Amino acid sequence: MWNRSGTALAGLTLAALLVRTYRLDGPSFWVDEGWSASLAQTPSFADWTRDVHPPLYYALLSVWGVWSRGDWWLRFFSVLAGVATIPVVYDLGRRLFGRATGLWAAALLSVLAIHVKYSQEARMYALVVLLFACALWGLAVGAREGRPVGWATYTAAATLLLYAHGLAPVYVVTLAVLMPLFARDLRDRTVWQRWLVSNGVAVALFALWLPVYAARAQDVRSGFWTSAARPALPLVSALSDFSVHWIPSPTAMLRSHAGVDPGGILGAWVWTAPVVLVLAAAIVGADRDRRWTVSALMTAYALPMVLLFVLSLAVAPVFLLRALLPAVVPAVLVLGSAADTLSSRRLRNHLGLGVILAIFALGTAYYFRHDTKEQWREASLYLQENARPADILLFASSPRGPFLIGRYDSRGRLSRNRRLMVEDLVAPCGNAPVRCLAEGLNAEAAGRTVWVIHRFWPTIERPEIRTWLAQHLARQSAREFQGVLVEQATLSPSLPPPELLPNRPG
Numbered sequence: 171m172w173n174r175s176g177t178a179l180a181g182l183t184l185a186a187l188l189v190r191t192y193r194l195d196g197p198s199f200w201v202d203e204g205w206s207a208s209l210a211q212t213p214s215f216a217d218w219t220r221d222v223h224p225p226l227y228y229a230l231l232s233v234w235g236v237w238s239r240g241d242w243w244l245r246f247f248s249v250l251a252g253v254a255t256i257p258v259v260y261d262l263g264r265r266l267f268g269r270a271t272g273l274w275a276a277a278l279l280s281v282l283a284i285h286v287k288y289s290q291e292a293r294m295y296a297l298v299v300l301l302f303a304c305a306l307w308g309l310a311v312g313a314r315e316g317r318p319v320g321w322a323t324y325t326a327a328a329t330l331l332l333y334a335h336g337l338a339p340v341y342v343v344t345l346a347v348l349m350p351l352f353a354r355d356l357r358d359r360t361v362w363q364r365w366l367v368s369n370g371v372a373v374a375l376f377a378l379w380l381p382v383y384a385a386r387a388q389d390v391r392s393g394f395w396t397s398a399a400r401p402a403l404p405l406v407s408a409l410s411d412f413s414v415h416w417i418p419s420p421t422a423m424l425r426s427h428a429g430v431d432p433g434g435i436l437g438a439w440v441w442t443a444p445v446v447l448v449l450a451a452a453i454v455g456a457d458r459d460r461r462w463t464v465s466a467l468m469t470a471y472a473l474p475m476v477l478l479f480v481l482s483l484a485v486a487p488v489f490l491l492r493a494l495l496p497a498v499v500p501a502v503l504v505l506g507s508a509a510d511t512l513s514s515r516r517l518r519n520h521l522g523l524g525v526i527l528a529i530f531a532l533g534t535a536y537y538f539r540h541d542t543k544e545q546w547r548e549a550s551l552y553l554q555e556n557a558r559p560a561d562i563l564l565f566a567s568s569p570r571g572p573f574l575i576g577r578y579d580s581r582g583r584l585s586r587n588r589r590l591m592v593e594d595l596v597a598p599c600g601n602a603p604v605r606c607l608a609e610g611l612n613a614e615a616a617g618r619t620v621w622v623i624h625r626f627w628p629t630i631e632r633p634e635i636r637t638w639l640a641q642h643l644a645r646q647s648a649r650e651f652q653g654v655l656v657e658q659a660t661l662s663p664s665l666p667p668p669e670l671l672p673n674r675p676g
Contacts, residue, residue, distance in 0.1 A: 175269045179260050186256045186280035190249045190289045193538060195242040198547030203292040204570040207244055210235045222386045224379055226333035227294035244292040251296040252289025256280055258303045263503050265310055266463050268510040274523050275506035283533040284412040285498055294334050295495050301331040302496035305345050313352040313361055325368040332376040337493050344473045351466035390486045405472055411491055412498055414441035414529060416536035441529050448522045452508040460511055470500035544653030550578035552649055552656060553621060559586040561619040566592045568625040590614060592635060604638050615661045624655040
């Protein structure tokens, strides 16, 4: 029967949809979204096997993209995945604690900045969170209530999760570990049998992809990503990163808007402290019946961080904020549980959760105000206005650059320009990239105007290539966009012969 909870959930789901479609077509695709769009535009199983992530998202996006290839439409697929997570989280909170928990958890997730952000990208992260939430729902229903539909949901969601992201095995391991904390009676053999069967089916189905997965894991280990600093384990700071990362400190706000300088007292901790306090109250205040459930959710929150931390130290730097995204599901559930677990202070708990909801909404408002990754649309329009047909377009640091520049060239003004990739020019020379770069540019661009397009200059490109370009291209102008630098330069026709060029700068 439809009741007030159903009406409230419908309102929260609609609010989540409106928030996630706001300015959906505003920022241009950044490079990873360009990769998603290119794989969806020309679906190829061979290309999918070369990506570090399994192909589920790209396959779904290629079907979704049949109706449109526009930025808004491709991103809307992630919007739907993000919005669909709201009712799943509600029902999970309702089953574990009560309706108040379900509604508060759904409300918090609907305006959580990090979830809004990745629900607006043409990437797989919103889908990953949805599948993790569905698997957690299935585990709770199967292990706690003994219902076969729970185990079937868990098996399907865990299997799809493994095919949705390269780090998904971390979350499937976490889900498997949670079963003893959710089970009503560990002496019940049926629970263990169904748990073994469900995980066995998921692993068996993923085994079809294991050879490809192992090869891509080796790519990551050998340096697929730019080297990162030794990671810190943010069991507490992740709450801030998920929600209030974009909000200026109260000190900065007072200085900017009121001209008042309160010193360094009112830092970002002002926004994080209420979240930590309510979380701690929910953990400490849980009664005996619900303590195991809270422990299970905190394990679901913390264990993936520990596992990714260990992988980052031992294998490769994979400890990225977006890789932690599924942890927002148990986080909002524990926060929302304060409404049900501390019944003696119910009004105070609702007021505290209301403060957190307001802080989360403020974080999302500042995300919309400040977050832009890469302005490839603006860079493309600039080139369309200034590059002549005889000019060379040299893409220095991103194999997705030509696709993105062309994506926003609706009139094909740049279609006549010769396009060169530094990556392709230097590939034949291995450890002597400068030699091939000189040969290639001598043959293609000597005496001509070259437009050099860099991404995240200067952190991505190899130092020797960056140095050579700076020494041999006479820069005439430069225009910086968010995450993209476009330089107009001329290559001298009197470059020394390649055999006289050093392999490394200096």
